[in-house]
Amino acid sequence: MANELSTTLNDSTQYIVIRLGTEQYGIDIKFIDNIVRMQQITRVPQVSPYWKGVINLRGEVIPVLSLRVKMGMENDSETKDTRIIIIKIDQHEPVGVMVDSVKEVVNLSAAEVERVTSAEANGYVSGVGKQDQGLISILDTELVLQDM
Amino acid sequence: MDVSQYLDIFLDESREHLQNLNNNVLALEQDSENMDTINEIFRAAHTLKGMAGTMGYKRMQTLTHDMENVFSEVRDGNIKVNSDMIDTLFQCLDALEGYVTTIQETSDEGDNDNEPIIKALNDCLNAKGGADEAAKEEKSEKAAPAKKAKAKKKKAEPKKSEEKAAPLKLSDEDRKGIEDAMLANRKLYLITVKVQENCLLKAARAFLVFKAIEEFGDIIAADPSTQDIEDEKFDFTFRLVVASDGEVAPMLTAIKNVSEIEDAVGVPFNGDDVSEDAGENTAAEEVAEESAEEESEAEEKKEEPAKEEKHVQTAPAPVKAAEASHSGSQSQPPAKKAAGKPAVNRTVRVDIEKLDSLMNLVSELIIAKNSLVSSATSLGNGSNQLNDHIEYLESVTTNLHESVMKVRMVPIESVVTKFPRMIRDLSKKLNKPLELYMSGEETELDRTVVDEIGDPLMHLLRNSADHGIEEPEVRAQRGKPELGSIYLDAYQDGNNVVIEVRDDGNGIDVEAVRRKAVERGVLTEEQAAAADENEIISLLFQPSFSTAKQVTDVSGRGVGLDVVKSKIESLSGEVDVKTKLGEGSTFSIRLPLTLAIIQALMVVVGNEKYAIALGSIQTIEDISPADIKTVQGREVINMRGNVIPLIRLDEVVGVESNRQPDDNMVVLIAKKGDKLAGLVVDELIGQQEIVIKSMGKYINKCKFISGATILGDGEIALIIDANALI
Numbered sequence: 084m085a086n087e088l089s090t091t092l093n094d095s096t097q098y099i100v101i102r103l104g105t106e107q108y109g110i111d112i113k114f115i116d117n118i119v120r121m122q123q124i125t126r127v128p129q130v131s132p133y134w135k136g137v138i139n140l141r142g143e144v145i146p147v148l149s150l151r152v153k154m155g156m157e158n159d160s161e162t163k164d165t166r167i168i169i170i171k172i173d174q175h176e177p178v179g180v181m182v183d184s185v186k187e188v189v190n191l192s193a194a195e196v197e198r199v200t201s202a203e204a205n206g207y208v209s210g211v212g213k214q215d216q217g218l219i220s221i222l223d224t225e226l227v228l229q230d231m
Numbered sequence: 232m233d234v235s236q237y238l239d240i241f242l243d244e245s246r247e248h249l250q251n252l253n254n255n256v257l258a259l260e261q262d263s264e265n266m267d268t269i270n271e272i273f274r275a276a277h278t279l280k281g282m283a284g285t286m287g288y289k290r291m292q293t294l295t296h297d298m299e300n301v302f303s304e305v306r307d308g309n310i311k312v313n314s315d316m317i318d319t320l321f322q323c324l325d326a327l328e329g330y331v332t333t334i335q336e337t338s339d340e341g342d343n344d345n346e347p348i349i350k351a352l353n354d355c356l357n358a359k360g361g362a363d364e365a366a367k368e369e370k371s372e373k374a375a376p377a378k379k380a381k382a383k384k385k386k387a388e389p390k391k392s393e394e395k396a397a398p399l400k401l402s403d404e405d406r407k408g409i410e411d412a413m414l415a416n417r418k419l420y421l422i423t424v425k426v427q428e429n430c431l432l433k434a435a436r437a438f439l440v441f442k443a444i445e446e447f448g449d450i451i452a453a454d455p456s457t458q459d460i461e462d463e464k465f466d467f468t469f470r471l472v473v474a475s476d477g478e479v480a481p482m483l484t485a486i487k488n489v490s491e492i493e494d495a496v497g498v499p500f501n502g503d504d505v506s507e508d509a510g511e512n513t514a515a516e517e518v519a520e521e522s523a524e525e526e527s528e529a530e531e532k533k534e535e536p537a538k539e540e541k542h543v544q545t546a547p548a549p550v551k552a553a554e555a556s557h558s559g560s561q562s563q564p565p566a567k568k569a570a571g572k573p574a575v576n577r578t579v580r581v582d583i584e585k586l587d588s589l590m591n592l593v594s595e596l597i598i599a600k601n602s603l604v605s606s607a608t609s610l611g612n613g614s615n616q617l618n619d620h621i622e623y624l625e626s627v628t629t630n631l632h633e634s635v636m637k638v639r640m641v642p643i644e645s646v647v648t649k650f651p652r653m654i655r656d657l658s659k660k661l662n663k664p665l666e667l668y669m670s671g672e673e674t675e676l677d678r679t680v681v682d683e684i685g686d687p688l689m690h691l692l693r694n695s696a697d698h699g700i701e702e703p704e705v706r707a708q709r710g711k712p713e714l715g716s717i718y719l720d721a722y723q724d725g726n727n728v729v730i731e732v733r734d735d736g737n738g739i740d741v742e743a744v745r746r747k748a749v750e751r752g753v754l755t756e757e758q759a760a761a762a763d764e765n766e767i768i769s770l771l772f773q774p775s776f777s778t779a780k781q782v783t784d785v786s787g788r789g790v791g792l793d794v795v796k797s798k799i800e801s802l803s804g805e806v807d808v809k810t811k812l813g814e815g816s817t818f819s820i821r822l823p824l825t826l827a828i829i830q831a832l833m834v835v836v837g838n839e840k841y842a843i844a845l846g847s848i849q850t851i852e853d854i855s856p857a858d859i860k861t862v863q864g865r866e867v868i869n870m871r872g873n874v875i876p877l878i879r880l881d882e883v884v885g886v887e888s889n890r891q892p893d894d895n896m897v898v899l900i901a902k903k904g905d906k907l908a909g910l911v912v913d914e915l916i917g918q919q920e921i922v923i924k925s926m927g928k929y930i931n932k933c934k935f936i937s938g939a940t941i942l943g944d945g946e947i948a949l950i951i952d953a954n955a956l957i
Contacts (some may be wrong), residue, residue: 125947126839127926128884129933137926137939139947142595144939146930176927228929 092212095192098212100219101168101182103151104108109212109219110168111190116177117169118185121161135159135181138167145169147179153227154207172225180227189214196221238338243580245331248279249324253652256320260655263312273302279327289341291330297352298323304356311761319351321656326842405472410449412474418471419451420479421500424486425493426467434463436491443485448475467493470499583678586639593628593635594828594922598941600628601919605943629920632828640675640824643721643730647672648686650692654717657696663703664714665696671721674727680802680822684730687795691732691818692717694792699736699816709813711735727846728824733817739810741767768808772796803937805954829923831940832899833916834949837886840948842921842940843910847953849900851915856893868898868909875900878956879911883935889913901953908957923950 098109117140124147124217131150137144147167151159159165162179164184171177189212196210207230209223234803255272259265280295298320304310326345333341391778412419417486424440439459444450450457452472455465475482479513486495493871600621607621651667656663676684700706700715707713718733745766753770772792799806803823810816823829823846829840841848852870866877877898881888890896890913898909921940937952 114355123946125939125949127930127933127936127949128886130346131932134930137930137949139941139945142598144926144941144947145926148929176929178927178929191693205613 093197095190098189098219098221099168099192100186100189101150101166102184102186103154103182104156105220107186107217108150108208109191109221110170110180110224111221112188114170114172114224115168116171119167119169119179121165121181122169138179140169140177140179143177145177145179147181149181150227151181151183170224170228172228175228178228189219191219191221237286238334241282242335244905245279245282245327248275248282249328250330251275252279252324253321254648256309256317256324257652257655259312260314262319266306269302269306273306275337276302283330288330288334290340290342290344291327291334293351294323294326294345297349301352301355310355311403316355318490318659319348321356321652323352343805363850375440396929405456408451409472412449415474417448417474417475417476419500420448420482420497421470421472422479422482422486422495422497423468423470424495427491427493428467429491432466433467434461436489437461437465437469438496439489440486440492443489444471444473444482446485447477447482448473473497478741558954559717581638586635586678590635590639593632597632597828598629598943600624601943602945604942632920635679636828639678641678641681642673643674643681643684643728644672646681646688647721648720649685650688650719653689654692654696657693661696663696663700665700665717666714667692667717667719669719673729674723674728676822676824680804683798683802684820684822685800687820688719688730688732690792691820692719694818695732695734695736695816699734699738701737705737723824724821728822730820730822731817732820734816735815738816739768739771739808740812740813741810744768745769768810771808772806803952829921830948831919831921833919833942834880834897834899834912835889835914835916836912837889839884839886840916840942840946841880841884841912842900842948842950843901843953844917845918847901847903849902849907850889852898852900852909854896854898854909856896870900870909873907875907875909877909877911879909880951881913883956884951899953901957903954903957904956908953910951910953910956919950921950922947 097112099112099115101108101110119138119140122138124138126136127134127146133148135147135149137146139145148171149159151157162183166180166185167179168185169177169179191212193212195214196212198210199208201220207223207227208220209226210221212219212221241771255275258268259272262268276295276299280292280299283291283295300319301316303309305312310316323345326343326348330340331342333339333343345612368841403872404923409419422444424437426436426463441450441457450471451474454470458470459465473482478890479940483495483497486492486616531682536619604621607617610617647669650669654665654667695717697713700717701709701711703713706715716735718731720733721728721730723729741764745754745759745762748767748770749756753773759767772795774817796806799820799822805821807819807821808816809819823844830845832845832848834841834843854868858868860869861867862874867874868877869875879888896911897913897915898911901908901910923938924940926936935952935955936949937955938950
């Protein structure tokens with residue numbers, strides 16, 4: 084509630100900033116259910132290469148995809164910073180997204196985000212946020228999950 | 232009055248009453264003279280009206296009221312049932328169903344007054360003057376002479392038929408007792424005792440009545456038998472033959488002094504009523520005989536007249552079933568105000584969500600138990616006591632799981648009872664005489680599955696009615712009876728339930744499908760020529776592929792079979808077709824008994840663990856690579872005369888096998904219908920009870936993986952669906 088209130092008051096959105104290689108991406112916090120450490124992933128045969136498999140999240144079986152492979156980057160190499168972000172959009176089933184690391188939470192007002200057309204930047208980026216630490220590509224999370 | 236809290240009950244019960252009405256109106260169409268059916272309909276309509284009134288649904292109440300009026304006239308013999316009336320009644324039931332649905336969606340009955348139907352109902356009422364004669368004419372044409380005579384008789388003595396008590400049904404011993412008592416010249420009385428309808432402990436009251444009577448005389452016979460009375464197997468009335476040396480009046484007073492006894496009537500008894508009298512065939516007797524038939528096989532011999540009567544009426548199987556169930560719910564004839572409840576039914580209505588959460592908890596418990604087992608194993612066999620406890624826990628969880636599963640099982644009856652009505656409507660719409668024969672309605676399936684199979688079955692039945700059964704003229708030319716038969720058979724086969732929809736119609740014209748496939752560009756000419764029959768038939772299950780030459784609003788819009796297939800597959804089931812051109816087709820749906828927890832065989836392939844449902848595995852074999860032969864490029868083994876194709880799971884799942892090529896192989900022989908296949912795995916771990924977890928729609932692209940399960944150590948193993956591989 085508090086988050087929603089502050090976001091509407093300041094006309095800004097909270098994003099979780101994640102890192103893939105050298106690039107920073109922002110995921111709207113409203114889609115994020117949970118962030119968990121890397122754990123054992125069970126491979127699922129005969130599915131698209133970006134699916135890493137399924138994990139056991141407190142008794143639920145949740146599919147995990149690699150954002151790197153999905154964005155056309157080279158395959159993940161697991162480190163101690165690797166995280167799985169559990170994304171849940173409305174009534175849809177939760178999906179885990181594997182990222183190199185999670186950095187921080189930022190507030191970006193609409194003025195700070197420059198919209199981009201989908202033709203640019205892999206098609207999954209809806210805008211670019213400007214902050215002191217550099218540029219943050221805002222992921223169109225819904226589009227990432229629709230495109231399966 | 233705030234009635235919202237009763238809304239759910241209202242909706243549930245209204246649906247039940249409407250289904251009941253549907254069945255009975257259908258029965259009435261077959262046998263328009265059956266007073267039981269009419270009474271049952273009247274009762275259901277009346278209850279429905281009362282319920283709608285209480286809940287404040289005025290329109291629904293008005294419509295039910297008008298319907299009830301019609302039945303009231305029918306019951307009193309003022310108007311006759313005819314086919315227009317039946318149509319109107321069905322429309323009326325549909326309209327009521329519409330109200331219920333609207334109420335469920337919006338908590339309001341909507342503003343459809345259904346005036347045309349009300350008018351039609353009133354027309355039925357008004358028709359009683361002039362059309363009565365016509366209706367009678369029509370009836371007598373249809374009815375056999377005997378039946379006509381009976382109808383007349385019934386009309387002539389309606390009073391008698393209602394008031395005349397049914398003959399006593401007595402066992403041979405009772406009969407002998409009566410004879411002895413009569414020889415001993417004792418006074419015999421027939422006492423009819425009626426228990427109050429809200430009485431909770433009927434058997435206890437009956438016991439008190441017995442005790443009261445024994446003060447005055449001996450009970451020498453009872454109907455129902457004393458055993459049945461003690462078991463509460465009677466409605467509200469039972470009759471006793473008492474031998475006494477005194478008068479009947481003080482006895483009756485004593486009986487009436489027992490609390491919750493509504494009435495007791497005693498008359499002198501001379502043994503006459505214990506007769507096999509078939510002379511008079513009044514409605515009341517018929518009921519008595521019919522219900523007698525149900526209650527006791529032993530009585531059957533004496534019921535010859537009634538039985539013949541029943542056969543003459545040739546009610547088709549489904550209707551018979553409806554009739555039977557309804558006569559089962561009838562009370563004994565002497566209870567004039569019958570209240571249609573069979574012996575006390577000890578059931579509780581439980582919300583399915585509560586059962587789901589119970590089931591989830593059981594699943595969690597089994598996962599926890601599995602974890603405990605695996606940690607105990609890793610400790611080594613240090614403590615025997617620990618193992619004992621774990622074994623005990625295992626048996627308890629397994630039993631608990633089975634009990635919960637059983638609670639969730641419901642007979643498919645709840646789904647299939649609407650089909651006879653549907654086929655009747657289709658028969659009228661398509662102008663083809665059709666009959667639906669159902670068997671195995673009592674077959675049980677998990678509630679979640681039962682809720683989902685209605686639509687697919689409906690599609691298949693419509694398909695049979697529309698495409699399967701030929702036009703009556705064509706059937707006549709082919710020497711088939713004009714009446715097209717559709718069968719719906721359900722039965723359990725191992726861990727599966729099979730539901731078959733069969734018809735004696737035209738069957739699938741494989742060549743027509745082949746041509747169509749080429750026309751539509753689904754197959755090239757060469758592909759079509761090369762495809763075998765099964766491949767061609769499987770095309771029917773593809774989206775937008777309909778062979779109906781004519782598009783009707785029954786089927787033939789190109790949706791249907793593909794919907795059926797995807798629905799059944801989403802329930803982890805499968806659809807299979809057997810067909811013979813000119814003779815008919817059979818669609819079989821094979822469904823798993825349960826969806827949640829199964830016994831599985833854990834195997835290792837490469838370095839991955841997989842679970843395979845134990846139900847599909849026949850045997851496990853140890854095969855030497857030397858025994859493998861190659862037939863048409865496929866690896867097969869010859870086992871006890873069967874040539875069985877091999878499926879190497881390492882290749883299927885795409886991992887490197889950890890076995891040497893010349894090692895012996897572990898082969899699981901899996902069976903699907905009459906097909907066998909050998910699944911080659913690297914290692915067996917053992918049998919385990921697993922909880923099936925869905926993997927969600929995102930990653931569900933892999934056909935042969937039917938789900939996942941969480942192992943004792945928290946690791947996930949995927950479940951391989953052997954059926955999908957064969």
